Amino acid sequence: MRLYDTARRSVVPFEPPAPPTEVRIYVCGITPYDSTHLGHANTYLAYDLLIRRLEDLGHQVRLVRNITDVDDSILPKARELGVDFLELAAAETVRFHCDMEALNTRPPAAEPKATEWVAEMIALIEVLMSGGHAYTVEDTTWFDVSTWPAYGRLGGYDTAAMRTLAAERGGTPDDPRQRNPLDFVLWQPSAPDEPTWDSPFGPGRPGWHIECSVMSMGLLGAGIDLHGGGSDLIFPHHECELAQSEAAANRQFVKHWMHCGMVAYEGTKMSKSLGNLVFVSDLCKESDPAAVRLALMRHHYRHDWEWHDGDVDEAEALLDSLNEAARRKGPAGGADPAPFAQRLRDALDDDLDAPRARAVLAEMADAVLAGRLDDSAPGLLAELCALCGISLEPDPPSPDPQ
Ligand SMILES: [Zn+2]
Incomplete structure (x- = not known):
């Protein structure tokens, strides 16, 4: 089988391990604060088709697809609705499962929730800290991209484009406390009505990118065969995941990156x-x-x-x-x-x-x-x-x- 690899920017042989070794796939899941739309379905059906063909070829596939139940989009929505964010997440996750089942998609082998992996996130940030890749200013902890020269290689965007995309997609390139505009949040203080966890870097909650690094490596190990999501996740989400995962694990994080187009x-x-x-x-x-x-x-x-x-x-x-x-x-x-x-x-x-x-x-x-x-x-x-x-x-x- 040949598949386009985002990192190599060409269609290359996809070489999963021979059976009975499982093919390990991680696909970024939903933030459960609204119903599943056709853009989600388009992405998840593409991986479903891939998995069906891999099984047809005799492979066993282990799919992990997370639930982002704490991040910058679910918390304001829960506040707006006046409900607890975990209640909102649970209700929307049920609806998501119904939609995916209706569309006849393979269920994932594991579906980790970010809120259940916070201790592991803190541990990973500590590894990054001790490796000199992270720093804390006023209770916010950032990844220092200047310590990772390969930053930007996955998406191949130039610095100006990355800066624009970071600002559009949840980053804070203009925050004067950052050492570099493209540094990204690993840990941040929570607003008064937001969930908070104690950590060595101060009380707060994780940044979005660290969640997927921890859940993917926690359930699949490093060297994942294929990592996917929508093309809007290439930067900054997957670029940041890649940098912090390889900086912490000191080995290749993902062998093949596959991204799906957007639906208008x-x-x-x-x-x-x-x-x-x-x-x-x-x-x-x-x-x-x-x-x-x-x-x-x-x-x-x-x-x-x-x-x-x-x-x-x-x-x-x-x-x-x-x-x-x-x-x-x-x-x-x-x-x-x-x-x-x-x-x-x-x-x-x-x-x-x-x-x-x-x-x-x-x-x-x-x-x-x-x-x-x-x-x-x-x-x-x-x-x-x-x-x-x-x-x-x-x-x-x-x-x-x-
Ligand atoms: Zn993700």
Whole structure:
């Protein structure tokens, strides 16, 4: 299998360990303060498809996907709603699980919550402190990027771009207490109504990036086979995770970085602040979740693209044709369908080309319905759909009672 690696900036062989050694994958999870939107679904379905193909190749995959239940976005939302942040997190996590289950995604092997790993975060910051990579000013502790010359190599952005992105995405490049504008927070004081933990650097709460370093290495060890998330996490989140993890562990943190594109709606990137969100739960109420998956498969995971309301109708039509073809009986004399299976697997192995895999499914359904394939084709089509996470309906819809 070949996959694009963000760090190497090219499509390279993905070389997971041979079975029975598990393939260790860490994907940054949600901050549970609002419902799952299509942008999340797009990201998590890409990893789900990857995992299904790896399992199809005989691998065992251990997926860890965290829950960021304490950070700079959940606390203000809990305050606004007048609820405890952990209650908000628990309620939204349940909704997230329902959405992911509806979309037929593989559950992770572990789903750590940041609040349950704070002691380990403090321990990691202490290691960084003793290595000279961190400093505290007025109860805030930063990572000193000048001690890590490789900082910036993952994303490849220049310093000016990193500074702009840091300011947009939760960093504080203009804080005069920092030694360098790109230094990032490891530990910070909590506001009076925010949760707080005691630490050697003063009472407070962790920075966002340290959470994922600790949960990923804590559950998977260093040298993780693949680390992923949306492309908006490349900088600063993953760049910071990488720097502090390698500075602390003194070995390679991640072998392969995989990032997914952003989904736009009504002309701009789907985002909470703009309010242009399409929620998975709403879509799944109106449409078969398998059609939602097929609609997302029209786009390559690395591309940014825009959702249009009619997209799911087109996918419903394809789903109908897949269902009808998978139920078709005979004839016995058509062509062997095996080349379709090979083409589909080749597409997935070519940087997870979901649009090409989807086109193979559509073409195969047409061939079955036109009677051009032998009687093993309907069963094989159902298997290939399952490989892509598309559940077909084994029986036709029951006839109208009248
Ligand atoms: Zn993360």
